[in-house]
Amino acid sequence: MDYKLRMLGDNAIIIELGTEINSETQKKVQMVSRVLEENNQEWLIEYVPTFTTVTLYYDPYQAAKLAKGNELPYETISNKIQKLLSACSIDSEINQRIVELPICYGGEFGPDLAFVAEHNGLMPDEVIHIHSSGEYLVYMLGFAPGFPYLGGMPEEIAAPRRATPRQKIPSRSLGIAGTQTGIYSIETPGGWQLIGRTPLNLFQPEKEEPSLLRAGDKIKFKPISTEEYHYWRNSQP
Numbered sequence: 001m002d003y004k005l006r007m008l009g010d011n012a013i014i015i016e017l018g019t020e021i022n023s024e025t026q027k028k029v030q031m032v033s034r035v036l037e038e039n040n041q042e043w044l045i046e047y048v049p050t051f052t053t054v055t056l057y058y059d060p061y062q063a064a065k066l067a068k069g070n071e072l073p074y075e076t077i078s079n080k081i082q083k084l085l086s087a088c089s090i091d092s093e094i095n096q097r098i099v100e101l102p103i104c105y106g107g108e109f110g111p112d113l114a115f116v117a118e119h120n121g122l123m124p125d126e127v128i129h130i131h132s133s134g135e136y137l138v139y140m141l142g143f144a145p146g147f148p149y150l151g152g153m154p155e156e157i158a159a160p161r162r163a164t165p166r167q168k169i170p171s172r173s174l175g176i177a178g179t180q181t182g183i184y185s186i187e188t189p190g191g192w193q194l195i196g197r198t199p200l201n202l203f204q205p206e207k208e209e210p211s212l213l214r215a216g217d218k219i220k221f222k223p224i225s226t227e228e229y230h231y232w233r234n235s236q237p
Contacts, residue, residue, distance in 0.1 A: 139182030199232030
């Protein structure tokens, strides 16, 4: 597996796994993340996967203890990373979850659905059908805790961000910005066009695994009625 290592400050290293956002690069990101997860290292503080890289933050004190001769901490950790990744193969199997998310489109939960439809010369029902017919890949989580960056939205329903962002967007709101779609995991300001909402909580910090979604998941959206939405919400623990 091809990759490049780059220094980031005095206690981090970037593993660059590609230069384009695509499924092959994302698979490499997942493989590296799995190796780090399965091989606990005393020197590793945390790792952060993104679209094309994985950044490792390491403990300089532990790195200095492991150094040989006049090795710098960066050189020591670089050697450790290369050893860990030596067995990585692009052909390795990755267990991929398929997660179905119920969405109540339009109405009070999707106030911008009509705009997205008009912008693309479609009816609102057509936007819902197109948006809910595909499969989406979670490339990474970021911006806010548990917020999924999804790939795979058809360009025929793309829409620009709002000229004036909203000061508050309710958690679990489904939005479109350009050719991207995503779900606000917590209440936050934002400028995406809101087309629906899921009754499921994407981020619950009190849980051992606080985020409902993970990088590498495949997402399917299932349209539900307002009544079904409230049933789901009332069923949440």
